[in-house]
Amino acid sequence: MAESRFANLKALVIDDFDNFRISLIRMLQEIGFGRVDSAINGRDALRKCRALQYDLVLCDYNLGPGKSGQQVLEDIRLSGLLHAGSLFVMVSAESGKPIVMAAYDFEPDAYLTKPITTKTLGQRLGTLIRQRLEMLPIYRALEAGEIPQAIEACRVYLSGQGRARNQCQKLLGRLLLESQQYEEAEAVYRSVLEGRDLDWAQVGMAIARRGQEDWLGAMQWAEQALKSSPLCMKAYDLQVDLHRDRKDYFAEQDALERAVEKSPMSIRRQQQLGDVAFYNRDMDVAVEALRRAVRLGEESSYDNIDTHLNFVRASAAMMRESSEFPYARDVLKVLNDFEQRFGDAVMNKVAVQSAGALFKSAAGDAPGAHSSIESARQITQEQSLLPSVLIQVDWLDCYDNLDERDAYQQLLEQMQKHYQSDQQALEVMDRLLANPLSETNKRWLTELNREGIHHYENRQYDKAIACFIRLRRKFPRHIGIKLNLIQAYIGKLKRQDDAKLLEKVQALHLSLRRDVPPESESFERYCQLRDALRVLVDERENDNRAR
Amino acid sequence: MITVQDKPTLDFAFVLAASVHDMKNSIGMLLQTLENLSELSVPPPVAEEMGVLGYEAARINSELVQLLSLYRLQENTLLLQVDEHYVDDVLSEQVARNELMFRSRSIELTYTCDPQLLWYMDAELVGGVVNNLLVNAARYCRQQVALSASLHEGELQIVVADDGAGFPENMLAEPVETSASVSFATGSTYLGLYFAAQVARLHVNQSRAGHIYLRNGPPLGGGKAVLCLP
Secondary structure: OOOHHHOOOEEEEEOOOHHHHHHHHHHHHHHOOOEEEEEOOHHHHHHHHHHOOOOEEEEEOOOOOOOOHHHHHHHHHHOOOOOOOOEEEEEEOOOOEEHHHOOOOOOOOEEEEOOOOHHHHHHHHHHHHHHHHHOHHHHHHHHOOOHHHHHHHHHHHHOOOOOOHHHHHHHHHHHHHHOOOHHHHHHHHHHHHHHOOOHHHHHHHHHHHHHOOOHHHHHHHHHHHHHHOOOOHHHHHHHHHHHHHOOOHHHHHHHHHHHHHHOOOOHHHHHHHHHHHHHOOOHHHHHHHHHHHHHHHOOOOOOOHHHHHHHHHHHHHHHHHOOOEOOHHHHHHHHHHHHHHHOOOHHHHHHHHHHHHHHHHHHOOHHHHHHHHHHHHHHHHHOOOOOOHHHHHHHHHHHHHOOOHHHHHHHHHHHHHHOOOOHHHHHHHHHHOOOOOOHHHHHHHHHHHHHHHHHHHOOOHHHHHHHHHHHHHHOOOOHHHHHHHHHHHHHHHHHOOOHHHHHHHHHHHHHOOOOOOOOOOOHHHHHHHHHHHHHHHHHHHHHHHHO | OEOOOOOOOOOHHHHHHHHHHHHHHHHHHHHHHHHHHHOOOOOHHHHHHHHHHHHHHHHHHHHHHHHHHHHHHHOOOEEOOOEEEEHHHHHHHHHHHHHHHHHHOOOEEEEEEOOOOEEEEOHHHHHHHHHHHHHHHHHHOOOEEEEEEEEEOOEEEEEEEEOOOOOOHHHHHOOHHHOOOOEOOOOEOOHHHHHHHHHHHHOEEOOEEOEEEEEEOOOOOOEEEEEEEO
């Protein structure tokens, strides 16, 4: 069976099962590979890949504890340990690709299903390697970083009768998109789509349209792709990007929630969902996604410091709002492991002490919170460091939770002065102010508020309520929004009776008492709403009596 | 205020799927070991017994694969990736996979497919269906099995035929889609055919969906299963 064309190829087998690993090594040797190495886990594999450039990596998807096959693939590709023409083949026990394998950025070149025999392996690798050899001029150009030459080589290949047509079309489309030749890319995808509605070509069309700033066209193509293949994760990812282009963070969150529901194992999607939900102050969603992202990060190159900090922040915010918080242990673990994971640089110490203070203050541990925040602030003073605005906001939230008005007010004034012309910092601080100061948030508040009022006037109370709830999450100290929300609730209650909701709205109204003193300009509206609520309560009582 | 994480509720289908997955790993190991053994020179009676072991293990394996795939189908997490493939690449892989089984049972397998034939399908799933049809044919044939593929009226037809007694009358009558009935009397669950029908159905092109039908008679005089992909 040994063929000379395999003789100068180097292969790496990654499998944690001795039995499988040894058989695979034996098979590859029988097929004729010149060199076959093996690794028992992800770390071992990475070490070997750093020492030698392999032409083929044969990796089991399930590697037991530690990195999964997908994470090994990500590590290897992200650190550029394989050359352009090398093959990464994923071995799995299941036939058909389960959705867990719907990768974010990197996909293996092929999947093999167990059981594997020398014959099946030889046959599949023979096909793959023949294709690679046919496409060698393209890969050589890619290796040398010569994209125009690679594109030209693709065109030459496609004009012939090669059997790797499909791979070559995909590669050509991708290279054209990457070099922003959108019209040429479209031509490639259109010719594929003449044969059949294939999701990857539809996604390609969508990316090309996005590149040409045809937002609507891009969205439509992404939807087409989802129609032909409802689990096409690349199409979901593209929709997410498209919403982000428009700074429509709520739509981005919705799209991410749909994507994550289908593919919960992707750390990148969980991180992005966690971050955007945190930005939107939707803490239930943020906590869930960030907790998963932290877990998935244990073995991933994509793990990052902000995911961990935002998980603690979102948890603190959620804990403040509700009496039940299920993930306290996860938060404590994140705090405990933080320096070991990300290093004990001074800024990391400050960040983790601040996040810890915030969480303790939300959990009702005032002495612990005090000691942590003092320690964080002391470090910054001693080293005369200016921590990021996010960390300073953690301090503010912490003082707020501890009900330390003076410390809160003093720090807030100091920050407002310092950041008065820093739009990005102001965007972060707006949540703590009665009225937003950043241009983006001012505009956004005006728009969504207008939308809410529009719905209210059309008696679409639920839609109006949804707008005002989103606004209130972002600007919890804004009086006008709360009054609008109450008014929308009253509209809904007038139409349909709901005892529980009425109680909730009364409580919301009552909570404003301190913020709307008689001399404030909102006082008149506050009283009108109070009267409207009283009418609703009286009607209910009369109804009950009548029954 | 701080509560410990809720105890997760037991989802039996999930537990079953996980355990099927585990069993499948064991079967894979068993098949691997058998292949290693078959490389050694053993006396013919032993080789025959090993053939039986290999065949039964392959059957369990393909049944488990189908169970898992059906579970994913039901959970809506079965990823269908239709792409353009050389039909020969997909089919000859299944021929190679079952070579040992056919050899050890002294069955003659004829395979016909134009190497240039291109068609649209999920190669993994269709490969799984063809594997199952081959294993099934090996069970019911006398000594011959034929696998072929060709285009008919805008459909790819993959045919697996044998020279056995053919399918029972009641199976020929009804469309395969509805025959997912478990019959303990005959010992057959028809799971394989049900799975094949589901995979075929997932392949849709311009409102035409794939399907599978059964016939008796030509080309080998026994049963014939035809998988049609638009």
